[in-house]
Amino acid sequence: MDLGIKKKKVIVTASSKGIGFAIAKRFLEEGAEVIISSHDEYNLIKAYEKLKPLGKVDYIKADLTKAEDVERLIDEGYRRLSGLDVLAYVTGSPKPGNLFELGNEDWLNAFNLLLMSAVVAVREAGKRMKEGGRIILSTSMTLKQPIDNLDLSNVVRLSLAGLIRVASRELGPKGITVNGIMPGWTLTDRVDQLVKDRARREGRSEQDVLNDIVKDVPLKRIGKPEEVANVVLFLASNLATYVNGALIPVDGGILRCIL
Ligand SMILES: NC(=O)c1ccc[n+]([C@@H]2O[C@H](COP(=O)([O-])OP(=O)(O)OC[C@H]3O[C@@H](n4cnc5c(N)ncnc54)[C@H](OP(=O)(O)O)[C@@H]3O)[C@@H](O)[C@H]2O)c1
Structure with missing residues (x-):
């Protein structure tokens, strides 16, 4: 089936590893032209x-906590690709912690990493895209259901739901769609980090914690x-031409909320 992805010009942020890397790989497999990015040159070259x-x-090195890097990434990516059809936005992970463990600096960093980077990326991509452009923001299931001791994600990421709604309304008239996905537990370094953190807090083995997580997924x-x-890929494809402002869970059914 032709998904309409071939030759599309795509920027994928936070893509040296994990979810971002898998997104870049799928786009390449479908014949797109892709710019990958992250803030660690060694990881980035390995991925490349x-x-x-x-x-x-x-590849373009850019630190998502710095607005000027995000602006440069979109501008330089647009120039190197000679256009921009798809922005697949992923971020790095905020550190684990609860209200009493996290300091003001942690909250400000999370604001820059999780929200400001998305605002700048969407704005700069939206300015440059033509009709048919697609913006897809990868967020987290924490938008619907908080995870204990992940307060930065539980709180700051929620604003992405507002950004997706606002941007889908403001870019819709230009023929550009803006949608989001909410991944659940996904096998990457991030899960290792969270399992280790939970095992340490609860004095349990990592395997025990992992078993509990899996048990909770339908x-x-x-x-x-x-x-x-x-x-x-689906949201960027010609199968999703009328999907705009949506937030889709990709979580094996773990979310318990009905709406
Ligand atoms: N895995 C899950 O279960 C899961 C579930 C829901 C949501 N999420 C969220 O999805 C996002 C991706 O997670 P993942 O599982 O793919 O994590 P991962 O495997 O640890 O990958 C994180 C990526 O972010 C990049 N990165 C980190 N800090 C950055 C920064 N300041 N600027 C630019 N790039 C940066 C890393 O690249 P460098 O280190 O090379 O810079 C790496 O490519 C995270 O926000 C995570 O919290 C993950």
Whole structure:
């Protein structure tokens, strides 16, 4: 099936590893031209080397906590690709912690990493995109259901739901769609970090914590990054021309809320 992805010009943020890397890989497999990005040049080059055999890929180093880096990433990406059809926005992870463990600086960093970067990326991409452009923001299931001791994600990420709604209304008249996905537990370094943190807090083994997480997922397993990437691909494809302002869970059914 032709998804309409071939030759699309795509920027994927936070894509040296994990979910972002899987998204970049899927786009390349479908024949898109992709710019990957992260704030660690070593990881970025490693990812670039792995992706290079799949198609036309390039990389730009940018720190998502710095608005000027995000502006430069979108501008330079747009110029290197000679256009921009899709922005697949992913971020790095905020550190775990609760109200009494996190300091003011942590909250401000999370604001820059999780919200400000998204605002700047959406604005700069929206300015440059033409009709048919697609913006997809990868957030988290914490938008619907907080996870204990992940307060930065539980609180700051919620604003992404507002951003998606606002941007879908403001860019819709230009023929650009803005949607989001909410990944649940997905097999990446992030899960290792969270399992270790929970095991330490609760004095349990990591395996025990992992078993509990899996038990809670109706599909009885943790998701694969490619399974998240496939939904991003769908939202960028010509199968999703009338989907705008949506926030789709990709979580194996773990969310208990009905709406
Ligand atoms: N995995 C899950 O279960 C899950 C579930 C829901 C939501 N999420 C969220 O989804 C996002 C991606 O998670 P993941 O599981 O793919 O994590 P991951 O495997 O740890 O990958 C994180 C990516 O973010 C990049 N990054 C980190 N800080 C950055 C910064 N300041 N500027 C630019 N890039 C930065 C990292 O690249 P460098 O280190 O090379 O810079 C890496 O490419 C995170 O926000 C995470 O909280 C994850």
